[in-house]
Amino acid sequence: MFETLILMLDATMRVSTPLLFAALAGLYSERAGIVDIGLEGKILGSAFAAAAAAAVFGSAWVGLIFGILTSVSLAMIHGFACITHRGDHIVSGVAINTIVAGLTVTLSMHWFGMGGQTPALSGDARFMEITFPFAEALRDVPVLGLIYSDMLSGHNILVYLAFLMVPVTYWVVYKTRFGLRLRAVGENPHAVDTAGISVAFIRYRALIVCGILCGLAGAYLSTAHNAGFLKDMSAGKGYMALAALIFGKWRPVPVLFACLLFGFLDAVAIRMQGVVIPGIGEVPVQAIEVLPYVLTVLLLAGFIGKAVGPKAIGRPYVKERA
Amino acid sequence: MTKKTMPYAIELRDISKRFGAVQANKDICLHVAKGTIHGIIGENGAGKSTLMSIIYGFYEADTGHIEVDGQRVDIRNSEGAIQAGIGMVHQHFMLVETFSVLENVMLGAEGGALLKNGIGAARIELQRLAQEYSLDIDVDAIVEDLPVGLQQRVEILKALYRGARILILDEPTGVLTPQEADHLFRILHALKEQGVTVLLITHKLREIMASTDNVSVMRQGEMVAHRETAHTTKEELAELMVGKKVRLTVNKDEANPSQVLLSAKHLSQFDSQGVKRLKDVSLELRAGEILGIAGVSGNGQSELLNVLSGITLMDEGEIDFAGQVINAKAPKDAAQMRDLKMAHVPEDRHKMGLVTGFEAYEAAILGYHNSDAYNGKVLMNRKAMLDECNTRMADWDVRPPNPHLKTANFSGGNQQKIVIAREVEQNPDVLLIGQPTRGVDIGAIENIHEQIVKLRDAGKAILLVSVELDEIMALSDRILVMFDGAVVGELDAKDADERTLGLMMANAFNEEQSGGQTASAEATGAHV
Numbered sequence: 142m143f144e145t146l147i148l149m150l151d152a153t154m155r156v157s158t159p160l161l162f163a164a165l166a167g168l169y170s171e172r173a174g175i176v177d178i179g180l181e182g183k184i185l186g187s188a189f190a191a192a193a194a195a196a197v198f199g200s201a202w203v204g205l206i207f208g209i210l211t212s213v214s215l216a217m218i219h220g221f222a223c224i225t226h227r228g229d230h231i232v233s234g235v236a237i238n239t240i241v242a243g244l245t246v247t248l249s250m251h252w253f254g255m256g257g258q259t260p261a262l263s264g265d266a267r268f269m270e271i272t273f274p275f276a277e278a279l280r281d282v283p284v285l286g287l288i289y290s291d292m293l294s295g296h297n298i299l300v301y302l303a304f305l306m307v308p309v310t311y312w313v314v315y316k317t318r319f320g321l322r323l324r325a326v327g328e329n330p331h332a333v334d335t336a337g338i339s340v341a342f343i344r345y346r347a348l349i350v351c352g353i354l355c356g357l358a359g360a361y362l363s364t365a366h367n368a369g370f371l372k373d374m375s376a377g378k379g380y381m382a383l384a385a386l387i388f389g390k391w392r393p394v395p396v397l398f399a400c401l402l403f404g405f406l407d408a409v410a411i412r413m414q415g416v417v418i419p420g421i422g423e424v425p426v427q428a429i430e431v432l433p434y435v436l437t438v439l440l441l442a443g444f445i446g447k448a449v450g451p452k453a454i455g456r457p458y459v460k461e462r463a
Numbered sequence: 464m465t466k467k468t469m470p471y472a473i474e475l476r477d478i479s480k481r482f483g484a485v486q487a488n489k490d491i492c493l494h495v496a497k498g499t500i501h502g503i504i505g506e507n508g509a510g511k512s513t514l515m516s517i518i519y520g521f522y523e524a525d526t527g528h529i530e531v532d533g534q535r536v537d538i539r540n541s542e543g544a545i546q547a548g549i550g551m552v553h554q555h556f557m558l559v560e561t562f563s564v565l566e567n568v569m570l571g572a573e574g575g576a577l578l579k580n581g582i583g584a585a586r587i588e589l590q591r592l593a594q595e596y597s598l599d600i601d602v603d604a605i606v607e608d609l610p611v612g613l614q615q616r617v618e619i620l621k622a623l624y625r626g627a628r629i630l631i632l633d634e635p636t637g638v639l640t641p642q643e644a645d646h647l648f649r650i651l652h653a654l655k656e657q658g659v660t661v662l663l664i665t666h667k668l669r670e671i672m673a674s675t676d677n678v679s680v681m682r683q684g685e686m687v688a689h690r691e692t693a694h695t696t697k698e699e700l701a702e703l704m705v706g707k708k709v710r711l712t713v714n715k716d717e718a719n720p721s722q723v724l725l726s727a728k729h730l731s732q733f734d735s736q737g738v739k740r741l742k743d744v745s746l747e748l749r750a751g752e753i754l755g756i757a758g759v760s761g762n763g764q765s766e767l768l769n770v771l772s773g774i775t776l777m778d779e780g781e782i783d784f785a786g787q788v789i790n791a792k793a794p795k796d797a798a799q800m801r802d803l804k805m806a807h808v809p810e811d812r813h814k815m816g817l818v819t820g821f822e823a824y825e826a827a828i829l830g831y832h833n834s835d836a837y838n839g840k841v842l843m844n845r846k847a848m849l850d851e852c853n854t855r856m857a858d859w860d861v862r863p864p865n866p867h868l869k870t871a872n873f874s875g876g877n878q879q880k881i882v883i884a885r886e887v888e889q890n891p892d893v894l895l896i897g898q899p900t901r902g903v904d905i906g907a908i909e910n911i912h913e914q915i916v917k918l919r920d921a922g923k924a925i926l927l928v929s930v931e932l933d934e935i936m937a938l939s940d941r942i943l944v945m946f947d948g949a950v951v952g953e954l955d956a957k958d959a960d961e962r963t964l965g966l967m968m969a970n971a972f973n974e975e976q977s978g979g980q981t982a983s984a985e986a987t988g989a990h991v
Contacts, residue, residue, distance in 0.1 A: 318573040318581075325559045325570050332557040335519070336571025336621075337542030452560070460521065 144287065149408050151292045155366060157404030158303040159184065159358040163382030164389070164396050165310050166354035170216075172314065172391060173347035174327040176455040178234035179219050180355055181379025182241035187212040187359025189245040192259040192370035193252065195266040201364045204266065208363075209356030215241065216352030217345075224344045227457030238379075246372050259363070259370040268297035268365035299361045304397075306354070311393040323347055327451030330458040340458045358382075384437040390448050403433040470533030472497040472660035473518070473549075473629055478527035480513055487513040489684045491527070495629075495677075500651060500661040502671040502692070505681030506704055506904040511664045512554075514681070515631050518662075519551045520544040531629070545571075550622025551631040556614050560607035564600055564617050565589070568624050585624070592623050596653045612643035619650065623659075630654065631662040636670060640759050641932070641965030648674045666704075668697045680704055704905065715916045718940035720749035724924040725771075725805075725893050730780035732766050741766045742949040743780070748893055748924035753915065755939025755956070756928040759968050763948035764928045765810055768897050771926070772807040773800035785892070801830060806886035810897030810928065812875075816882040819871035823861075824852035826870045827885050859884045860910060876907030883911060887918055894918060897928040912938060932961055946970040 163180045170177040187208035195204030215237055222233040246257040253259055273294035280290040314320040322343050326333045330340045358378070363370045385403055389396030410429035417423050475493040479486070488510045495501045505511050516522045518529060520538040529536055529547075536547045544551070558567050565585060574581030586602060593599050598616055606614060615635065622630055632651075636644040651661050651674065663675060671678050672692065680688040680703040688703045725748040732741040741763050748754055756764055769775040771782065773789075773796050781790035785803040789795045797807070809815035817826050828837050828848055837848050852866040859880045861873070870878055879899065886894060899915065900908040915938060919925055929935050935942060942959050944952040944967040952967040 316578055318576050318578060321566060321570060321573060321578060325562065325566075328559045328561055329557070331555075332559050332567070332570065335541050335551065335553065335557040337540065337545045338571050339540075 143284070147287045147291050149405070149412060151295075152408040152411065153401060153405040154292070154296060154300055154304075156407045157400045158300045159361050159366070159378050160382050160385055160400040160404055161303040161397065162306070162354045162358035162361065163379055164385040164400050165306050165393065166351040166358065167383055167386040168310065168314075168391060168393065168396060169323070169347045169354070170351040171386065171454055172327045172451055173323050173344045174330060174451055174453045174456070174458075175219070175223055175344055175348060175351075176230035176234065177219070177351060178231055178383065179215065179237035179379075180382055181375055181377065182234070182238035183212040183215045183352060183355035184359040184362065184379050185238075185245055185373070185375040186215050186241040187356040188363035188374055189241075189249060189259070189359075189370045191356075191360035192262065192363035193249065195262050195364050196253075196260045196369070199264075199266050201262075201266055201268045201360075204364050205357070205360045208360035209353050212356035212359060213349055213352030216348040216355070220345050220348040223457065224341050224348075227459065230455050242373060245370070249370060257372040262364060262368045266364065267368055268299055268361075270295050270297055271301070297361075297365045299357060299365050302357065303361075307393050307397045314393060319343075319346070324451075327453055330453055334458075334460065344458075355379075381433055384433055387448050387450070388433075388437050391450060402436075406430070406432050470497075471495055471530070472499075472532065473662075474530040474533075475514075475518070476527050476530070478514065478517060478524045478529070480517060480522060480524050486684050488517070488524070491681075491686050493679055493686060494689075495660055495662060497532075497660055498655055498658045499676040500655055500663060500674055502663045502665065502675035502678040503681060504665060504668065504671050504678060504700060504704060506666060509681040509704070510684040511681055512633060513684075515551065515633055515662070515664055518544065518631065519549060545625050545627070548626060548628040549631065550625060550627025550629070552615065552618040552622065552633065552635055554633040554635075554637065556618055558606050558614060558617060561605065563603050563605055564609075564620075565602045567606055567617055568602075568621050570621075572625055588624060589620060592620060595657065596623070596650060598623075598650060611638045612640075612646065615639070615647065616650075628658070629660045629662065631664065633664045634666070635663070636665070636667065638760065640969045641961065642969050644670070668700055671700065672697055701905065713912045713916060713937040715938075716920070718752050718919070720752035720940070721922070722750055723747045724750050724784070726783045727771065728781050728783070730767070730770055730777045730782070732770055732775065732777050732779075734766075740948050741770060741777070742947070744945075744948075744950050745780075746926075746943060746950070748926055750892075750922045750924050751919060752940045753919050753925045753927055753938055755935040755942045756926065756945055757932065757935045757942055757964050757968060758930070758945035760930045762945045762968075764930075764945055765897070766948070767945070768807070768810065768895055768926075768928055772805065772809075772895055773797040774807075798830070801889075804890075804892040806889055806891035806894045808883050808886050808894070808896040808899060810901070812878055812882050817870045817878060819869065821870055822867050823856070823870055823873070823881060824848050824866035827852045827855060827866075827881055829885065831885070831889060855881075855884045855888060859914075874904070875902035876904050876911075879903050879911065880907065883914065887914065891923065893924045893926070895926045895928075898930065899927070900929075900931070900934060932964055935959075935964070936961070944968055 163184055167177050167180055190211035191204040191208030194207035195201050219233050219237060222228040223230050249255070249257050249259055273289065276290040276294040279286045314323065322333060322338055326340055326343045333343065334340050359375070362374055367374065381403055385399035386396055388399035406429055410426045413424045413429060414426050415423065471494045473495045475491055478488055478491040480488040491514055503511055513522065517524045518538070520540045520543050523539060529538060531547045538544050538547060559570065565582065568589060569581055569585050574584055589602050598620055600613060600616055600620065606617060619630070635647060639647065654661060663670070665671060675692045678690050678692050678695065678700065679686055680700060682704060728745050730741055730744045731739060734740050744767060746754065756767065758764055770777045776794050777791060779791070781788055784805065787795070787803065813819060818829065837844055849866055853864070855861070856864040856866065861877050861880050870881060873881065883899065896915065899911050903911065915925060915927070927935070927938055936956065936959055939956045942954045942956055942964070943950050944964060946968060947970065951970055954963070
């Protein structure tokens, strides 16, 4: 039983990683007042670019760089539409998602001719698992041994990076000048402008950070978690990350727990596949997969605490007095 | 303007600014002597705010330039203004409400990439400023929890923290009680003692007369006059603002109240958060009487108007009106109240009074659009609507008298005339009217006030809600004062003076003068 739990927690870490990257990406964007429903598109775009570059250059790191560049470019398009031209954030985000969904498949058919996939990656073209020192030797220590050797050890570097990004984000958002301005610009951009700071510059910088983190999420999917790009492989992770962001009330640590919860539910869903529970029958996996969304809706409806987002979110900044 | 040896704190030379077809500022020249309080007065739309926005770098002037301390400065954005030593307290505060006072003050002047370096220094500096200018404040308080007067203090601290030597205040007293305003002016005088130059933008003559050294008057985008405050009068300034003689009082005869047309008993209402916004309010409206509701904005007046007009439902209490009893169990909506001959001029004409995208003739029948007068068998009777709009525009002197102009394109005063005419011309028994002259120029104010008095003399009951004490005192026959959702006092208009009303509005009257004058026992009992 304990071993099963450890295995599920191990899976939770793997499944939560892209959610965590994407949710933190959304945190930077939304704290700066830019709604980012385009997380999904950025993840998918990066996943494709990373897998394609890794396949061509044979290096996961080169793939990662291409993934991040792609994702940051998409974020800049979003910024150009929403910040410079004061467009509707949702429309721009949805447009990015739609374009990327089509473009990735089209380009990969054109380049690789494998029905929308990229070639399978192996060796250096993938991020490999890192085994902690003495993981084998310590496996037999009761309880802690399993946690150390099976749950914590044996993930690829991006998993650890994702979890490291939580304290880093907390520090950036609450302890730095950039963080103060970021939070201010999402609450009242007029206050930021009259304080002599450029609203657009802060928001663009937030979107660059958002793009980098989405790039990591995408590269993780195609070059670490899987070995290559598959059509629509982001599979709603961007939306789920957005849900986790709301569930975590736009704060880094609660967002971590929201991602872990959603990741755990996902791990449960995978584990429950085809399992027959006496008296109920086969558990429909969808019933578990839908839980994150149900929880988020309940939260938004005010049943679990209250989710108050940044005040100026989604509103283009017009340099005009109210 | 006499030449002085000391350079001016700030000097504007031939500033012009045009927005499309509108010349917002035309060849503005202004000299402000160092260490003085300089008032700039003008009607709404006279170009005061545009001019200040240019000084603070929000807009760039088309022509002309600015000099600070005799040096020409190039202000392209707020950062440039801050560097030139200019600070601004905006009419709508530029604060991040979820931040602490400290964070708000630091924003933009953090003193390094990491906050911890700046926080200590900021605390010490704020303490110094607090002592020097008696600007005491809890620096760790969250801004949205602070009362408006203190939020304004945060704005002043922000400017001083950035080393502002020239402080611009844009309509600073609009949101304050008279006592808070007095405190603000004491602070401004303290600043002046320390050599800070203050530019005070307002449309309130009283403030100009009471606290400035010099005053400049703007009208229709031009600077029309400069005066030393000691050598001018309210009347002269008012005349300069409007360009013609105005009457600051309303001519009206003694009221002749007769039967009660509407009586509200123990009205209470909760908002969506469960906060009680209206607390046990009772009042009677009599035919031939204007009942004024005084109070600082946000003390339950809006809720009272909404409940009386049927827009929101009361949670407790009842209204007797036109032979009907209206309460939570037997509600009437706004349309049904209209049918019972109650008219309502809402406080905010843009949000509730008009559809700004509609043409004037359409906006002029809103709420009465089902009336037979405007409808044929199937379609609306456009001709009847247009005829009526033309007649009203002539009667009420709406300019331009063009029924096809979108209501958004009329000036504030003319928009308000359209709304008031719409409600009054339906010949209601009871008129609820909120902020009838907010954002309306003086010429139109006079006209609107006359019409309200005329309606009273025709035997109608009028409930007037206004945050302008002058207006309340000039128009009302009887005055109720609201504070924190409750009626805290009632006065006969003859006994009302600014000081008494001001104290009542801050709910300090009973403390200062226990057993108060005519404060109704029932109402005070409900509050205390």
